[in-house]
């Protein structure tokens with residue numbers, strides 16, 4: 372056999388082995404004493420001082436409370452991988468420090484995607500839109516932008532009103548106090564999608580998330596505002612998808628004190644609550660939160676139709692849809708980073724509601740989560 376054929380066979384074998392090994396996770400995983408499989412890539416990365424340094428930089432980037440950073444750095448130094456290697460465990464049971472480690476490790480492992488996403492953000496067409504005038508600050512993580520005189524928003528509101536008029540279906544069994552309506556016909560051609568994908572909106576979200584975000588989900592939500600359901604999002608909570616995300620709530624109807632407005636507790640205050648309670652996923656009564664940080668830094672998301680309420684719902688405690696005199700109609704746009712617990716630490720593909728609809732180009736695939 373010639374040299375090149377041998378080479379070819381060796382490469383093919385290597386690829387095959389890689390694929391098999393990926394399919395049978397255990398073979399490339401390192402099993403810890405408590406039954407969590409840590410990808411070898413992660414174990415190796417954290418054994419390498421330069422990779423650990425990169426992790427530390429990503430942790431610093433998050434600008435979380437110094438007490439959370441200190442705890443995260445200790446976890447990394449001790450390489451207590453089982454504490455943050457499993458995305459499912461992290462999403463539902465992780466502490467702030469563990470989630471910070473998951474994010475930093477995932478971002479370190481996906482360095483190429485990190486760089487590419489930052490570049491794609493810089494390459495966005497520069498057609499400025501009104502959101503270029505605003506910044507979501509890391510200190511607040513919450514912002515209300517009163518109704519702008521912008522066609523893109525007006526058309527999205529009009530489309531949402533039509534969709535709600537066509538009927539909404541109750542999410543029976545799950546959240547009885549909320550119902551959802553469908554995006555019209557071809558979701559990719561909708562006005563709501565045009566808003567969600569507008570360069571000005573992506574730039575705004577991407578500046579906060581450090582790169583082209585993943586547009587993960589769009590929900591048209593009608594809140595009945597009649598009943599209170601125990602242990603629901605009507606009580607203070609953090610969203611489980613990761614340590615950081617951005618949700619944009621477009622108010623379709625006018626929202627005032629009587630229509631169950633969303634309330635967001637700014638990040639600095641929310642961090643204090645997390646530290647004080649050693650918070651892990653659960654719902655908190657107002658009294659517990661108020662006793663720690665009061666209500667000065669609670670942002671009430673009211674406004675006229677067309678208002679944008681924006682929040683990092685993974686960093687900011689929040690609640691909404693409490694009983695009131697009127698119903699609330701909103702469109703929720705959810706943006707994630709590819710380094711959050713919604714996706715395994717070593718995933719190539721990520722996913723999301725629109726992943727299957729992505730065009731065959733790098734930008735669209737990354738934006739819709741078809742690739743990391």
Ligand SMILES: O=C(O)CCC(=O)C(=O)O
Nearest residue numbers: 604610633684690691692
């Ligand atoms: O405004 C609400 O009803 C709360 C919504 C919420 O918790 C969320 O979208 O994450």
Ligand SMILES: [Fe+2]
Nearest residue numbers: 604609610684
């Ligand atoms: Fe939430």
